[in-house]
Amino acid sequence: MGLKFLGLDPGYARMGYGIIEVEGNRAGFCDAGVVETSPKQAEGHRLAILQDFMRTLFAKHEIEHAGLEQVFLRRDLTTGIKLSEARGVILMNLYLAKIPYSEISPTSMKKSIAGSGTAQKKTLQLMTAKLLNLPAQMKIDDAADGLGLAFCAWLRWQALQLKRRTQR
Numbered sequence: 001m002g003l004k005f006l007g008l009d010p011g012y013a014r015m016g017y018g019i020i021e022v023e024g025n026r027a028g029f030c031d032a033g034v035v036e037t038s039p040k041q042a043e044g045h046r047l048a049i050l051q052d053f054m055r056t057l058f059a060k061h062e063i064e065h066a067g068l069e070q071v072f073l074r075r076d077l078t079t080g081i082k083l084s085e086a087r088g089v090i091l092m093n094l095y096l097a098k099i100p101y102s103e104i105s106p107t108s109m110k111k112s113i114a115g116s117g118t119a120q121k122k123t124l125q126l127m128t129a130k131l132l133n134l135p136a137q138m139k140i141d142d143a144a145d146g147l148g149l150a151f152c153a154w155l156r157w158q159a160l161q162l163k164r165r166t167q168r
Helices: 043-060 077-096 106-114 121-131 144-166
Strands: 003-009 014-023 026-036 063-069 101-104
Touching (some): 014 043, 026 144, 043 077, 063 077, 063 144, 106 121, 106 144, 121 144
Parallel strands (some): 003 063
Antiparallel strands (some): 003 014, 014 026
């Protein structure tokens, strides 16, 4: 069994995630999906859904390193606050599970996966599928960012390992 890397695209209504498994220098698909909450649910209940999901995910998978998409707040302050609350649940769970993580900007992820920081979503999905040798018929639309972030987490982890070796 190889090392597992997690990518998280934080969200209050929808949180995308992806897990890749790496053996040697080959990365492959392990798990991916989206956790959704409804605006009809109480705020605390929505955060509890994210909490329960994170706990279940960490009980099922031993994660080596995680990649968390950086959040940039632009317009709606209310949405930004809700997103920050969801992000807090994610960060707390990573901490409690002792999983190191890297924050990855959307531009950095796009550049690492597709070669351009301005790549379109469809290009990102296609390149992610190629990098992970996914079957063409496999739909990863909602989880593409999570899988891309997991791939970037692996790259960041490799850089950290190399840095540690050269500092010895």
